[in-house]
Amino acid sequence: MTAAEKKQLAITACKVRMGIVTATHGAKAGHPGGSLSAADLFTYLYFKELNVDPANPKAPDRDRFVLSKGHTAPGLYSALALRGFFPVEDLPTLRHIDSYLQGHPNMNTVPGVDMSTGSLGQGISVAAGMAKAAKLQNKDFRVYTLLGDGEIQEGQVWEACMLAAHYKLDNFCAIVDNNGLQIDGNVADVMSPYPIVDKLEAFGFKVCAIDGHDFDQIEAAMNTARETKGQPTAIVMKTVKGKDVSFMENNAGWHGKAPNDAEHEQAIGELKAILAELEGK
Numbered sequence: 475m476t477a478a479e480k481k482q483l484a485i486t487a488c489k490v491r492m493g494i495v496t497a498t499h500g501a502k503a504g505h506p507g508g509s510l511s512a513a514d515l516f517t518y519l520y521f522k523e524l525n526v527d528p529a530n531p532k533a534p535d536r537d538r539f540v541l542s543k544g545h546t547a548p549g550l551y552s553a554l555a556l557r558g559f560f561p562v563e564d565l566p567t568l569r570h571i572d573s574y575l576q577g578h579p580n581m582n583t584v585p586g587v588d589m590s591t592g593s594l595g596q597g598i599s600v601a602a603g604m605a606k607a608a609k610l611q612n613k614d615f616r617v618y619t620l621l622g623d624g625e626i627q628e629g630q631v632w633e634a635c636m637l638a639a640h641y642k643l644d645n646f647c648a649i650v651d652n653n654g655l656q657i658d659g660n661v662a663d664v665m666s667p668y669p670i671v672d673k674l675e676a677f678g679f680k681v682c683a684i685d686g687h688d689f690d691q692i693e694a695a696m697n698t699a700r701e702t703k704g705q706p707t708a709i710v711m712k713t714v715k716g717k718d719v720s721f722m723e724n725n726a727g728w729h730g731k732a733p734n735d736a737e738h739e740q741a742i743g744e745l746k747a748i749l750a751e752l753e754g755k
Contacts, residue, residue: 475693479522481752483689486556487517488749491718492742493552493565497575499738500566504577507728508622509549511653511686511713516553518692519618528558531585537615538604540589542597543622543651544578545730551575551584559586595630597621598648602638605646605706616700618647624656627665632677638706639678646706647699648679651686653715655726670710679708686711720744 490513498504520526524537541550548568555562567573574583578592588604591597601619608615625631638646650670658664667673674681680702682695692711699707715729716722719741733741 475690480689483514483517483521485749485752486521487514488718488745488752489556490517490549490552492745492749493555493562494548495719495733495738495741495745497548497551497565497568498732499735501569501577502732503569503730504548504732505545505730506548506719506732507655507715507722507725507730508543508651508653509546509552510717510719510722511715512546512549512620512651513552513717514687514689514713515620515649515651515692515711516549518689518696520553520557522693523696524618525615526557526586528586531559535613535615538588538601538617540597540601540604540617540619541579541587541591542601542619543594543625544591544597546620546622547575547577547579550579550587554584554586557586560584594622594625595628595634598631599634599637601648602634602643602646605638605643606641608645609641609643614645616645616647618649620649620651622656623650623652623654623661623667623670624664626650626667626670627661635674635677635679635706635708642704643706644703647696647709648674648706649709649711650674651713652710653713655715655724655729657726657729659726674708674710679706681708681710683710684712686713687717718745718748 494509498506579587581587605617684691695709722728
């Protein structure tokens with residue numbers, strides 16, 4: 475990846491974070507913490523990795539992305555909007571009674587959403603099914619899914635992992651956002667999922683452990699996923715919950731709470747400062 479490409483991804487990721495903050499502020503509800511931690515991943519997927527077309531969001535041969543941790547819809551919506559699937563100006567309507575942007579992704583109302591999700595554990599299961607369907611139909615598209623580290627406390631997740639490994643779904647990539655926090659606190663205290671890498675390897679995955687805020691490492695892991703044959707790939711990315719908003723970082727209280735007017739102003743101000751530095755202004 476060139477320096478220019480990496481800079482542009484960082485700029486876009488900052489804008490994705492601004493969209494997350496604006497959307498949850500407009501909704502007066504939502505999940506900013508885990509959306510912000512995954513913003514770099516959303517950015518890389520939609521601006522570098524995925525074979526998708528905003529002008530034809532239902533193209534049969536497109537790559538699929540399933541947001542298994544569906545409560546972080548603000549992050550997905552922000553990336554989709556910036557990619558051109560729908561107007562960025564609609565983000566503040568999140569969760570409003572007459573808005574198509576529901577609190578969890580709805581494939582029937584939001585262009586670019588491949589699966590309706592929300593109940594934790596179900597997204598990865600559907601994504602594995604999509605990857606199996608591609609194999610049965612001799613299709614070349616790839617399937618990606620993003621899980622939370624709290625979500626992998628669900629037994630259904632591991633059933634899906636067994637299926638993916640059993641059928642050698644090398645067109646399937648599961649990504650774990652290991653930000654260390656869930657709604658009730660530290661994941662290790664609530665119900666420890668560790669050692670995540672060792673467990674996924676034991677379930678038959680090729681596993682890459684990376685810094686989820688480093689685009690070079692994200693790219694290397696995605697390249698490994700595409701090059702790996704005969705088994706599915708998992709990417710375990712260490713991230714910071716609430717990334718780049720000072721008062722949200724590493725704070726479990728921001729798992730599912732929206733910023734008020736003053737907090738919104740501060741958060742956007744901090745992100746604008748990051749953006750200005752990235753753009754050299």
